[in-house]
Amino acid sequence: MRTVRTLTAALLAATAALAVAGTASADTPSASPSPSPSPSPSASGEGGPAPTEAGTSFRTAAAFRPGQQATAAASTGDYLYWVLPIDARQRVTVKAKVTLPEASARHGASTWRLDVYDGLRRRQACTYGTQTVAAAANAVAADLSCTLRTVRANAEPWANDPLPGSYYVRLTVIGAPEEDLGLPVRAAVEAEVKEAGGAHAVDGALAAPLVPATVTSALREPENGWAGGWWSDRWIWTAAGGVLGAAAGLFGYSLTRGSGRPHRVPPGA
Template identity: 60%
Template sequence: MRTTRRNTVMRACAVALLAGVTLFTSAGGAVADDPSASASPAEDGKAGPTEAGTTFRTATAIQQDMTATADASTGDYLYWVFPADTGQRPTVRAKVTLPGSAARHGASTWQVDVYDGLRRRQACMYGHQTRKAAADAESVELSCVLRTVRAWSEPWADDPLPGSYYVRLTVVGAAEEDLGLPVHAETEVTSVDSGGAHDVGGELAEPLVPGASSVEQAADTGDGTDKPRVSLGSEPEDGWASGWWTDRWLWTVGGGVLAALAAVFGYGLTRGGGRPSRVPPGV
């Protein structure tokens, strides 16, 4: 009887431990870094603005998962600004549709750069940040996968922090005769949650959102003329993260449960093996 009960406890503990390991294995796989990055903006992205700014101060504000477009000329600098929050790993994708090959005089090289709210250039982990388009190419696609946004960092560090991020798209090499030719640009920003593996012990007092990020509306100056109004920096549609919840809570609670199950398992082994079983009378 005692042996049967002990075996039942051991089987229950083993099943619980296996379930816990499966849970953590699947959770770890969900936040694993995926080095693959499609360069082309997603086709199912939400429609966004149809113009781009030409400087940091006039950058057009967009949200993540939103496809922005702009018609410009070869040689123009195109700027957009988007919000990125703690734990996110943004991916910027851009596509430039080039004029007909008959109008071009040679190949061209295009580049997409990303800057944070302090206008510090952020390095790309991987992607196609710079690409050369052949003289007969119809379009060129670019991508940049940033590092995971941290909640806090040392003042001297160059780590990505919560706030606004600027996208700059331009040609960095082209025949002089091709400058000024019309092009069509598309850009989209997506991100994945990298999980608690990148959490730190502090957080910023305020996100790095500059006071000027986009020009979208006109404000009445009172003298009968309209003057462009520069809006405040963009922020996520659901607001900035409060900073108290991370998946480390899940790992902590799960670890406690597994520790308790291991203790019960060990107790069952010790109790069952430490006492001799009773011998039925008459044997």
């Protein structure tokens, strides 16, 4: 039993060392040619100021980072485009707010829509959120949101899974009185990213993120580089399972060995 306790303690110590090393690796940014700072919750952010105007197409999309708030002045009927980087094992929620013209200048209700596309310009479905909003004729603003599925490190060629790279945000009105087209509006867009953890980790990764050349110069990579490093909390669960399995095996061996010893007959019996 002393041997069992010694081996178990050694296995537990090795697991703790692995967890500490993994945490240190996860906290250390991976080396990359152009490391980028952490996203800032402020409107300007640390990776450069947030854009104050939007693009009018995929090719001219204005780049911003999660944690920043991108703004734009536009006209009712314009198509507004932004682009941001999203990495593997991240779940992004995009929020948009449209400040509408004065009610006295409008002639009826309007309907606004928020769409998100990946680097291949495939529209990604929202798992939840208010993607389309109908604003009443006297409404002050329209609030929209879209939460995407967790981004995967890779996928089958036939799948439509979200992959790491650039993600385009498109905001526009899809229904309004013809007389209201051209009225001035203000739009604000921001993105919140949550790490999904090792539950969504897979064995494999894209050779390169889906970042078209047209936005490479403006779009900066995530904090830890693309793919976010090799570490995930799956390593902790794997090591813990190995330790428990080894301990159970040693305990069972000790019981089997003890039951196989011959019983001594006391003298004079």
